[in-house]
Amino acid sequence: MKIKSFLARPYASIVHSRVRKSMLTAVADQERILQYLLKTAAGTVFGKEHNFEQVKNYVDFKSAVPIRDYEAFIPYIDQIKSGGLNILWKGKPIYFAKTSGTTSGAKYIPISKESIHFHINGARNALLCYMAETGNTSFADGKMIFLSGSPEMERVGGIPTGRLSGIVNHFVPRYLRSNQMPTFETNCIEDWETKLDKIVNETMTENMTLISGIPPWMQMYFDWLSERNEGKKIKELFPQLQVIVHGGVNFEPYKARLLDSLGGHVDMIETFPASEGFFAFQDVPGKEGLLLNTDAGMFFEFIPANEIGNENPTRLSLGEVKVGENYALIVTSNAGLWAYNIGDTVRFISTDPYRLVVTGRVKHFISAFGEHVIGEEVEHAIMQAANQFSVHITEFTIAPMIQVAEGKPYHEWFVEFEQAPADLESFAMAVNDNLRQKNIYYDDLINGNILQTLKIRPMKKNAFIDYMRSIGKLGGQNKVPRLGNDRKLADALQEWVM
Known part of the structure; x- marks a missing residue:
């Protein structure tokens, strides 16, 4: 010693x-x-x-x-x-x-x-x-x-x-x-x-x-x-x-x-x-x-x-x-x-x-429809699904999609996978079900046909790194927000959607 x-x-x-x-x-x-x-x-x-x-x-x-x-x-x-x-x-x-x-x-x-x-x-x-x-x-x-x-x-x-x-x-x-x-x-x-x-x-x-x-x-x-x-x-x-x-x-x-x-x-x-x-x-x-x-x-x-x-x-x-x-x-x-x-x-x-x-963060939540979804809930929802489907998540963030061309509004998840699940639709449904179990307000909105099932947008490799670089916040103590109650981050990420 x-x-x-x-x-x-x-x-x-x-x-x-x-x-x-x-x-x-x-x-x-x-x-x-x-x-x-x-x-x-x-x-x-x-x-x-x-x-x-x-x-x-x-x-x-x-x-x-x-x-x-x-x-x-x-x-x-x-x-x-x-x-x-x-x-x-x-x-x-x-x-x-x-x-x-x-x-x-x-x-x-x-x-x-x-x-x-x-x-x-x-x-x-x-x-x-x-x-x-x-x-x-x-x-x-x-x-x-x-x-x-x-x-x-x-x-x-x-x-x-x-x-x-x-x-x-x-x-x-x-x-x-x-x-x-x-x-x-x-x-x-x-x-x-x-x-x-x-x-x-x-x-x-x-x-x-x-x-x-x-x-x-x-x-x-x-x-x-x-x-x-x-x-x-x-x-x-x-x-x-x-x-x-x-x-x-x-x-x-x-x-x-x-x-x-x-x-x-x-x-x-x-x-x-x-x-x-x-x-x-x-x-x-x-x-x-x-x-x-x-x-x-x-x-x-x-x-x-x-x-x-x-x-x-x-x-x-x-x-x-x-x-x-x-x-x-x-x-x-x-x-x-x-x-x-x-x-x-x-x-x-x-x-x-x-x-x-x-x-989570006080300002990082989604409550565009009264659901008040917080960071702990979405992290639980996606990690349970990741374990079930044996996939690794590199990074993700979520925003409400309020203005839709047809159908009901929904939560839009931007997810960078190390390797995407073979059945992305089933994976999304698992995430959705997990979130419904964690948040009764979200569950009520799905049951009441106010929201449709969440949608997952797979991201290109290093999408979040490239985004953070583009805004001068790569490395150090900077973090990607998990949740946004508006479309600011979601809109900025569009160029890295697969």
Whole structure:
């Protein structure tokens, strides 16, 4: 056993014990954190505007601070960019995490000196819990890669600004620098395909033991490695590969193809990171659900997903959530976000401890006919059918087809198969039946002859890669939306339909 894996054992045991203890105090920790956040920010511009000195408890907080999305925070962000101090949080942010926006264009999410450590420690704790649970520490001696954004920073209002994954790259512990791949120079390349080409060249002869990234771009890395090496599986190239760390999107739609590419067993660790915070991680390998990070400088609220558009939605603290309900996740943090709607929906599978699954995006749904179909439901529907028909799905997205030349409206699925099923019509019917079982409103619309059975449009090979390239969002943390309630993405994809 080498020194890094040897030293990791006691450290993993200590952190694992702390995580287990925090499970028992989750609700109390949340109450304590809210009080700390209010007290610390009472003298800020935001705190004064919302009378934090008069806010004594969660009930007061709900009355004083409304739910906001990023657009509502822009005036405060602009003050920070203009050099303002003590705007959302004490002092100034040490970074802006730049991320893709919707109606507002690029978003600039503040990261404070207090919050940055929780971003780092979340990923660290995921790995250390894995070590403690499995006893496997040997991967710490091999080469590791995180398929991330560039660590190069620009300055916005004098504040270093970049992708979160690039910012985090600067905080990799010194003792792991010799293990990290690719080189810093390669990691700074902006063009994804140029960067990926360099990454493949640098890593394919190394002793890779851990690979981390968003599943679709991890798959692209695997495909390029295999093409360069006469079709070999990844485990043939990296026989000591032991751990895959993934997050950013639901793993299930990519799982079958990734496992096939691997060609052998590799342990999986799922995480739930975002620019706004490191929210949850899989603390027990192979166990469903991610442990909510309840003692990490963030206070969480939950809104029933079907109320997110309401003027005064129900707001619940952690102690009020129920297993099986779908909630929009709301975050208040030690970086200066207050009752911030991050845009993700979650469902608790346990409240002792608090473990959840990510079910989709608040703005990614189809409800053109009142069905409110969400990401979790469509992913379940197509993966069940894929297993039944023994096919692999590369990528897919869905949109409503409202204006039809004849017949009833329908849901249009754009699906890139690794190899299309022999009977596409039967496959589509299986997907349709699976979705009807998951969503009673969709089932009612089919039964009532309001909608006809969904239609699947097979896509050309690399269709979604080509589309993402065409809009300048290939690689990094960029993701293809699963669902759209309009035809914008669907219309843009038409040139890649088979």
